[in-house]
Amino acid sequence: MKILVTGGAGFIGSHLCKFLLEKGHKVICLDNFFTGKKENIQQLERDSNFKVIAHDITDTKNSIDIKIPEGVDQIYNLACPASPVHYQSDAIETIKANTLGIINILEFAKLNGATVLQTSTSEIYGDPLEHPQKESYRGNVNTLGPRACYDEGKRVAETLFMDYHRKFDLSIRIARIFNTYGPNMDKNDGRVVSNFIAQALENKSITIYGDGSQTRSFCYVNDLIEGLYKLMSSGYNYPINLGNPGEFTILELAKKVIRLTDSDSEIINQNLPQDDPTRRKPDISLAIKKLSWNPTINLEEGLKRTISYFKDRH
Ligand SMILES: NC(=O)c1ccc[n+]([C@@H]2O[C@H](COP(=O)([O-])OP(=O)(O)OC[C@H]3O[C@@H](n4cnc5c(N)ncnc54)[C@H](O)[C@@H]3O)[C@@H](O)[C@H]2O)c1
Structure with missing residues (x-):
């Protein structure tokens, strides 16, 4: 398959690109290199199935279909800074990545009839009043605080994914990732x-x-990548927690x-x-049931x- 990984030069994205190449897929890594690093993907660039495109998902002048005219079968959207230092350094850009950027990704997925996976986050639960957190918990987020650009951004991104699914029958996946x-x-x-x-x-x-x-609960990156891959391969269109419950x-x-x-x-x-x-702490009973996924690295x-x-x- 031809697979687009946005944010592919970042921490999780670089592991995902490597994993997908090892499975024999063609991988396009799209990144604006805000927090992503060339050295994370240097080794992969030797593989003829790997292509890197410098692009910002919020760019409205040069749409993604101009950059990738040949289209793709699947999209993993990871393009968003994940650490508070970076996502708070330009809060407006963080919100843009999760609104404008998400619409651009969803439009591109619709155009290609591709399945698209969003890397959402446990941060959508905010400072949780329910413990451990199940997917049905609606969260306790401060809309005005310094973390809101990320937490609320990721919440609206989930809403957009669900609306594209309802309105256009787009095949979507939503992974709520805990600390990795x-x-x-x-x-x-x-x-x-x-x-x-x-x-x-x-x-x-x-x-x-x-x-x-x-x-906090800490998930080793290889376990997470397995979970993302299993989720993409499932037919499950609703949010699912991925994390290590320790x-x-x-x-x-x-x-x-x-x-x-x-x-x-x-x-x-x-x-x-x-x-x-x-x-x-994630409740991962849904991931165990739907994906037969359970982290193995303590x-x-x-x-x-x-x-x-x-x-x-x-
Ligand atoms: N690491 C975690 O613990 C964790 C937990 C929950 C969710 N996530 C999500 O997983 C994804 C990857 O996280 P990570 O830890 O690898 O972070 P990271 O900051 O290392 O990677 C993010 C990547 O996205 C790129 N990027 C940022 N904005 C972009 C834009 N507008 N256009 C194109 N590329 C852009 C960055 O350059 C970087 O390569 C993020 O969406 C994050 O919110 C991560």
Whole structure:
């Protein structure tokens, strides 16, 4: 198949492109290189089935069908900065990617009769009042806070996907992804796993926002990619949680990283950012039932692999 991966030069996108090429597909990676990096896809560029197009999905003058006149069979839409540092650096652009950009992607999918998968997020649940979070939970999001450009952006993106499905019978998939980590994360993008590993390897203080009692669930990237692929291959047109249900406090994560890197780092506490969720854990019973998907790589193993990647780049 010919598959378009938008945001393909980013952390998750680069793993997805590699995985799809290994399955024998032709892959077009489209990216504006805002947070994506050439080095993430350098190895893939040797493959004649891989093509890279520099393009912004919000561009309304040069539509995607001009860039890819030959069309595609499937689209994975990952084009949106995922770390708070980046998505808050230009909130308006983040909202544009999730509104204008999404409409451009959906129109392109409609034109090609392609199935299109949206990488939504656990952030659409906001600071959840239900625990663990099921797909039926409608969320608790502050529409006005600094995270809203991303959280509300991703919510309206889901709405647009559903409306194109209802109105045009477009084949859609919506993956609600929970915290994912692994090689190819940028050490400066402010995400908790990459922050802690980079700080520990340099024996710098590990900064915990708040007292560290807030929880998160961490999914290793290879597990997530399997889930995205299974979801795309399913006939399921509704949102589905993809994440690892293991729940850890941020303090536990910091201690694990210090132990696995054999670091002398101390832990220091800083103020909690506004609207930081206190608890996060996916209920993945729907993914188990509909996709026969269940993550297999535990936090300890995933951290070891990620630490080894970061060590190689130090
Ligand atoms: N990593 C996670 O834990 C996580 C969790 C939930 C959802 N997601 C979603 O998965 C997707 C990928 O996340 P990631 O962690 O790989 O982030 P990332 O920032 O590494 O990748 C995003 C990619 O999209 C590109 N991009 C951004 N805006 C674009 C635009 N307007 N046009 C074209 N390309 C654009 C960036 O250059 C980058 O390559 C995102 O949509 C994100 O919201 C990620």
